[in-house]
Amino acid sequence: MTHTGDITPGRLPADQLAAGFADAHPPLDAKNAVIEASRCYYCYDAPCIKACPTGIDIPSFIRKISTGNLKGSAHDILSANIMGGMCARVCPTEILCEDKCVRNAEGHKPVEIGALQRYATDALFASGTQLFERAAPTGRRVAVVGGGPAGLSAAHRLAMLGHEVTVFEARDKLGGLNEYGIAAYKTVDDFAQKEVDYLLAIGGITVQTGMVLGRDITLTALRRQFDAVFLGLGLAGVNALGAEGEDLPGVRNAVDFIAELRQAPDLSALPVGRRVVVIGGGNTAVDAAVQSKKLGAEDVTLVYRRGPAQMSATWVEQEFAQVNGVTVKHWLAPTRVLAEGGTVSGVEFAYTAADASGRLVETGETRVIPCDVVLKAIGQTFLPAAIQEGGIEVLELEKGRIKVDETRRTSLPGVWAGGDCVAGGQDLTVAGVEDGKRAAIAIDAWLRAAVAADAGSLAPAPLPA
Amino acid sequence: MADLRCTIAGIRSPNPFWLASAPPTDKQYNVERAFRAGWGGVVWKTLGIDPPVVNVSSRYGAVDYNGTRIAGLNNIELITDRPLEVNLREIKDVKRKWPDRAVVVSLMVPCNEDDWKFILPLVEDTGCDGVELNFGCPHGMSERGMGAAVGQVPEYVEMVTRWVKQHSRMPCLVKLTPNITDVRQPARAAKRGGADGVSLINTINSIVSVDLDIMAPTPTVDGKGTHGGYCGPAVKPIALNMVAEIARDPATHGLPMSGIGGISTWRDAAEYIALGCGSVQVCTAAMHYGFRIVEDMIDGLNNWMDAKGYRTIEDFRGMAVGNVTDWNQLNMAYDIKARIDQDKCIKCGLCHIACEDTSHQAIRYHTDGAEMRKFEVVDEDCVGCNLCMLACPVPDCITMERVDDGRTYLNWTQHPNNPMRKEPAA
Numbered sequence: 001m002t003h004t005g006d007i008t009p010g011r012l013p014a015d016q017l018a019a020g021f022a023d024a025h026p027p028l029d030a031k032n033a034v035i036e037a038s039r040c041y042y043c044y045d046a047p048c049i050k051a052c053p054t055g056i057d058i059p060s061f062i063r064k065i066s067t068g069n070l071k072g073s074a075h076d077i078l079s080a081n082i083m084g085g086m087c088a089r090v091c092p093t094e095i096l097c098e099d100k101c102v103r104n105a106e107g108h109k110p111v112e113i114g115a116l117q118r119y120a121t122d123a124l125f126a127s128g129t130q131l132f133e134r135a136a137p138t139g140r141r142v143a144v145v146g147g148g149p150a151g152l153s154a155a156h157r158l159a160m161l162g163h164e165v166t167v168f169e170a171r172d173k174l175g176g177l178n179e180y181g182i183a184a185y186k187t188v189d190d191f192a193q194k195e196v197d198y199l200l201a202i203g204g205i206t207v208q209t210g211m212v213l214g215r216d217i218t219l220t221a222l223r224r225q226f227d228a229v230f231l232g233l234g235l236a237g238v239n240a241l242g243a244e245g246e247d248l249p250g251v252r253n254a255v256d257f258i259a260e261l262r263q264a265p266d267l268s269a270l271p272v273g274r275r276v277v278v279i280g281g282g283n284t285a286v287d288a289a290v291q292s293k294k295l296g297a298e299d300v301t302l303v304y305r306r307g308p309a310q311m312s313a314t315w316v317e318q319e320f321a322q323v324n325g326v327t328v329k330h331w332l333a334p335t336r337v338l339a340e341g342g343t344v345s346g347v348e349f350a351y352t353a354a355d356a357s358g359r360l361v362e363t364g365e366t367r368v369i370p371c372d373v374v375l376k377a378i379g380q381t382f383l384p385a386a387i388q389e390g391g392i393e394v395l396e397l398e399k400g401r402i403k404v405d406e407t408r409r410t411s412l413p414g415v416w417a418g419g420d421c422v423a424g425g426q427d428l429t430v431a432g433v434e435d436g437k438r439a440a441i442a443i444d445a446w447l448r449a450a451v452a453a454d455a456g457s458l459a460p461a462p463l464p465a
Numbered sequence: 466m467a468d469l470r471c472t473i474a475g476i477r478s479p480n481p482f483w484l485a486s487a488p489p490t491d492k493q494y495n496v497e498r499a500f501r502a503g504w505g506g507v508v509w510k511t512l513g514i515d516p517p518v519v520n521v522s523s524r525y526g527a528v529d530y531n532g533t534r535i536a537g538l539n540n541i542e543l544i545t546d547r548p549l550e551v552n553l554r555e556i557k558d559v560k561r562k563w564p565d566r567a568v569v570v571s572l573m574v575p576c577n578e579d580d581w582k583f584i585l586p587l588v589e590d591t592g593c594d595g596v597e598l599n600f601g602c603p604h605g606m607s608e609r610g611m612g613a614a615v616g617q618v619p620e621y622v623e624m625v626t627r628w629v630k631q632h633s634r635m636p637c638l639v640k641l642t643p644n645i646t647d648v649r650q651p652a653r654a655a656k657r658g659g660a661d662g663v664s665l666i667n668t669i670n671s672i673v674s675v676d677l678d679i680m681a682p683t684p685t686v687d688g689k690g691t692h693g694g695y696c697g698p699a700v701k702p703i704a705l706n707m708v709a710e711i712a713r714d715p716a717t718h719g720l721p722m723s724g725i726g727g728i729s730t731w732r733d734a735a736e737y738i739a740l741g742c743g744s745v746q747v748c749t750a751a752m753h754y755g756f757r758i759v760e761d762m763i764d765g766l767n768n769w770m771d772a773k774g775y776r777t778i779e780d781f782r783g784m785a786v787g788n789v790t791d792w793n794q795l796n797m798a799y800d801i802k803a804r805i806d807q808d809k810c811i812k813c814g815l816c817h818i819a820c821e822d823t824s825h826q827a828i829r830y831h832t833d834g835a836e837m838r839k840f841e842v843v844d845e846d847c848v849g850c851n852l853c854m855l856a857c858p859v860p861d862c863i864t865m866e867r868v869d870d871g872r873t874y875l876n877w878t879q880h881p882n883n884p885m886r887k888e889p890a891a
Binding site: 031034035038041042043044045046047066102103105106 | 532817832858859
């Protein structure tokens with residue numbers, strides 16, 4: 001008997017679905033938060049701070065947890081990283097702050113910085129306290145294109161500094177990958193939208209959804225209408241397998257599957273294959289694989305063409321996939337998607353190895369993994385169409401993404417960019433937040449600078465002191 | 466296997482671990498549970514003259530530290546609130562059933578001879594091993610002229626002790642209050658009065674915390690609080706010093722002592738014994754964890770004594786007393802420097818910032834190059850204070866190394882900077 005084409009919703013009873021999609025890492029309670037906080041040595045010039053892309057003063061916020069100063073703790077976090085709540089949930093802390101915790105050098109578990117950050121920020125959001133005020137209005141207007149972590153971070157900081165901000169977002173909701181691209185069990189209870197609401201509550205930020213750069217608006221027009229522009233465009237494209245059968249029914253992009261799942265009002269109505277193959281080695285692949293399993297797929301196989309060390313998903317993510325019943329296979333590269341009766345029946349993989357120079361080579365052997373659904377998660381790409389006008393890119397790219405300097409300024413005067421769309425980034429939420437923050441500070445300085453003399457510049461007249 | 470039997474002031478017990486006069490020793494039920502668990506003795510919760518006192522609801526407050534419960538405990542409970550006759554009957558029964566254990570009865574009655582003459586024969590009739598005079602309770606009873614109100618006046622201590630020795634044949638321990646400037650004074654008074662030994666310390670006057678919402682001290686009784694008696698691990702250093710003061714005072718040297726104050730482990734007990742105590746009394750640790758903790762106290766002390774080659778308690782009792790001295794006898798030629806084991810160092814920087822901010826700027830912090838985040842002691846600036854070693858979270862990472870030649874000895878009385886120095890004899 002063959003199950004080919006077995007893609008149906010409602011594979012699990014409601015209680016199992018609910019349990020599967022509950023908080024993957026439940027929050028610390030007050031007592032455990034204090035115990036964990038007391039494990040922090042309060043290092044001098046702490047290495048964890050340097051490991052945080054947003055430079056949160058980690059020992060300080062942790063000490064404030066231990067003294068019961070939760071508002072102060074949240075302020076330490078959010079003043080450096082306005083999305084500290086989401087980063088507490090999705091940051092790969094095992095390769096960032098927690099990796100640099102000095103307790104590792106003792107052979108101890110690092111302090112659970114992420115969990116503590118969540119504790120402090122959860123307490124703040126629960127209290128409904130608004131920590132930030134806007135500076136005196138400057139009368140300057142800044143366009144932010146893209147309502148993901150980078151764009152929202154920039155918008156919040158700019159609003160805080162007294163500027164009027166308009167956010168142009170292509171989708172229906174703000175949040176970017178936080179809302180559309182991350183596994184549901186990492187951000188339960190609609191946290192992404194709660195964070196967006198908190199951030200917008202500072203005021204001075206106008207949101208226009210359904211606005212696509214290059215379709216509904218152009219960069220040239222934005223530069224005319226606004227005093228400065230920030231681009232947080234994200235990565236709108238996905239890589240193709242380049243393998244035969246890629247267009248068969250049952251083959252999908254993992255990002256589309258995840259976005260659909262995140263927006264689904266009823267998970268039991270969401271179709272899922274009985275046997276799922278996920279191709280890729282990053283967090284998107286893991287999120288797609290684990291969520292397929294949690295929707296009730298019987299066999300989920302995550303297949304990566306190289307070894308575990310080369311996967312961009314951290315070892316923590318890899319283990320998480322495995323303990324959730326995902327079979328992880330390495331050193332297999334897809335060669336063909338197989339069909340039966342017009343739908344997917346499996347994927348043929350070539351065995352691979354790294355040669356002496358580290359280059360990936362196929363060994364000549366192949367194998368087939370039968371499946372009903374194939375989810376492609378082999379990377380996303382920047383689509384330059386957004387910044388093309390008349391078929392020409394209006395700002396400089398580098399390795400297919402927007403080129404920026406250390407202040408996140410692009411080649412075009414008055415235009416800054418950040419997040420996944422810029423070159424040299426880490427493709428992390430926290431990095432996007434830092435980009436937005438830095439760009440906002442640079443935009444603010446630029447707007448305030450006395451540039452009136454430069455008649456040719458787009459920059460406005462200097463602001464009153 | 467060491468011999469843990471102890472005799473103090475003529476009172477014998479199979480091991481030196483007694484339960485202090487406190488809630489755990491208020492009833493036969495508790496005391497028999499304690500003896501079954503292995504405790505060598507108890508001091509029965511303080512008896513008074515009927516009618517019994519009345520206790521309030523909300524009696525204990527605690528200091529928690531970094532998530533650790535009860536680093537210090539305070540209480541506002543008074544002496545036993547059960548009728549005298551009930552306590553006496555239970556004491557008699559307990560002593561009959563447990564003849565090998567020490568049963569000492571704590572007493573607190575008004576400061577007049579008749580009350581003592583009344584209660585002592587009743588207590589003696591129980592067959593108990595001795596009495597402990599509660600001159601220490603700092604709260605409640607002291608307002609009525611008892612407890613610490615007596616213990617703070619050496620003349621009263623001496624007078625009452627004398628009455629007790631006159632009107633009974635029982636061994637008599639005098640329990641001392643720490644709420645006094647010089648603990649040697651009441652200890653000397655007790656000895657003058659004929660005490661067979663002293664117990665110390667009683668609890669310390671304390672407000673354990675202030676509830677910042679209701680703006681009242683804890684424990685709070687219907688919106689108000691009062692100072693209580695502080696005990697538990699936090700008070701041990703204070704008690705050890707008082708024990709040592711009495712041990713090395715020529716007037717009281719050799720006076721049997723039962724040590725009390727924050728004793729939670731066999732190691733704590735050994736420290737008290739090393740300073741001269743014959744038995745130790747425990748309360749807070751038992752109230753925190755139950756009576757079963759005595760098992761490790763006995764076992765641990767036994768194993769440590771075996772490892773050290775001590776066969777009896779007397780083999781090491783008081784051994785540290787001779788090394789407690791006045792500051793002016795310390796060797797000023799002794800010189801130590803901090804040594805950081807770079808292989809053990811985890812680069813937390815606590816040694817550096819402690820020294821840099823609060824001491825002698827003797828730990829250098831490399832912020833770049835190949836020695837990035839290396840911490841190094843500058844010997845010329847290191848005064849050998851130990852602070853870095855104490856702040857360092859890694860055991861044995863920072864040690865103190867002796868750097869003087871060890872041949873010269875120079876104390877303050879001989880030091881050239883001391884205008885009062887004694888010139889060496891020609």
